[in-house]
Amino acid sequence: MRYAPLLARLATAVLLIASAVPALAQVADHQYSAEDITAGSRLYAAQCTLCHGPLGDGVSGINLRQQRFRRPLSDDQLRQVVTNGVPNTGMPPFRLQPRELDGIVAFIRAGFDVTGTAVKIGDAARGKQVYARSGCATCHRIDGVGPRTAPDLSDIGSLRQPSSLQRSLLTPNLGMMPINRPIRVVTRQGETIQGRRLNEDTVSVQIIDDKERLRSIAKADITLTELGKSSPMPSVSGKLSEAEVSDLVAYLLSLKGL
Numbered sequence: 001m002r003y004a005p006l007l008a009r010l011a012t013a014v015l016l017i018a019s020a021v022p023a024l025a026q027v028a029d030h031q032y033s034a035e036d037i038t039a040g041s042r043l044y045a046a047q048c049t050l051c052h053g054p055l056g057d058g059v060s061g062i063n064l065r066q067q068r069f070r071r072p073l074s075d076d077q078l079r080q081v082v083t084n085g086v087p088n089t090g091m092p093p094f095r096l097q098p099r100e101l102d103g104i105v106a107f108i109r110a111g112f113d114v115t116g117t118a119v120k121i122g123d124a125a126r127g128k129q130v131y132a133r134s135g136c137a138t139c140h141r142i143d144g145v146g147p148r149t150a151p152d153l154s155d156i157g158s159l160r161q162p163s164s165l166q167r168s169l170l171t172p173n174l175g176m177m178p179i180n181r182p183i184r185v186v187t188r189q190g191e192t193i194q195g196r197r198l199n200e201d202t203v204s205v206q207i208i209d210d211k212e213r214l215r216s217i218a219k220a221d222i223t224l225t226e227l228g229k230s231s232p233m234p235s236v237s238g239k240l241s242e243a244e245v246s247d248l249v250a251y252l253l254s255l256k257g258l
């Protein structure tokens with residue numbers, strides 16, 4: 001009998017591990033491998049440093065480490081630039097194998113960090129269509145269009161890194177920012193309010209409730225607060241292809257609130 005709670009806890013631990021493994025395998029499909037990044041770093045040192053410099057900022061107006069190009073480039077476009085060069089500029093064409101191109105792209109996407117993560121970045125225009133047909137706008141708002149029940153994504157591209165955006169899409173429960181955890185409060189008057197926190201300070205909390213109303217509640221009036229651990233956001237894993245997820249990440253990155 002004394003062991004029962006321990007066994008129950010072990011069972012939970014096993015469940016957690018069992019559910020974490022496929023999630024990680026899923027994420028790995030959407031990122032370049034550590035081997036790709038390392039191979040790319042060697043190739044970069046040998047072929048690109050001469051002009052772009054060890055930090056990627058050797059050509060004016062371009063910073064490869066920070067993904068700053070003449071215009072936003074998808075992974076495929078990056079491969080094309082390296083393969084074809086840029087005519088009438090100093091950027092020469094390179095004859096590289098597909099694996100070598102993957103390496104170069106991976107090293108750039110990892111921000112020149114061989115221990116970093118390199119998220120696959122697709123095409124932002126296609127990603128906009130994926131967003132439109134995947135029902136994202138039934139919860140999210142972009143540039144004033146859509147409800148306020150979920151976070152406004154108008155400037156998400158300047159707030160989050162690619163890997164964090166990808167985590168939100170594939171494993172929402174792991175990607176949740178603390179402020180975005182669903183909240184339920186019960187007031188002294190016996191009212192239950194649930195929704196999403198917009199803001200919180202020492203004396204009050206502002207909540208968008210599940211009917212999309214903005215409520216400001218004095219903390220002194222709250223008798224119970226619960227923060228949910230699971231995200232109301234459905235995972236796109238298994239619903240969208242690897243290419244669609246990379247397009248969606250590209251679209252979200254392009255949202256800078258300008």
Ligand code: HEC
Pocket residue numbers: 044047048049050051052059062064068069070071078081082086089090091092094104
């Ligand atoms: C001989 C010098 C030189 C070498 C070597 C070189 N580049 Fe470039 N690269 C340039 C120049 C100059 C530009 C700017 C082209 C322009 O004005 O649009 C450029 C532009 C780029 C761009 C940005 C294109 C865009 O549309 O914004 C990328 C990406 C790039 N290079 C990647 C690489 C990679 C990867 C390598 C190594 C495989 C490499 N370059 C090697 C000179 C070089």
Ligand code: HEC
Pocket residue numbers: 131134135136137138139140149150151153156160165168169172173175176177180181231232233234236248252
């Ligand atoms: C049923 C409502 C719902 C739908 C549908 C939905 N989301 Fe979400 N999403 C949420 C909620 C609630 C959060 C906040 C909690 C969290 O981060 O998981 C969120 C969080 C996010 C975040 C992280 C925001 C931040 O501030 O970190 C991104 C990015 C995102 N969603 C994108 C999408 C995209 C793209 C789609 C369509 C494929 C989508 N969502 C569909 C409800 C939804």
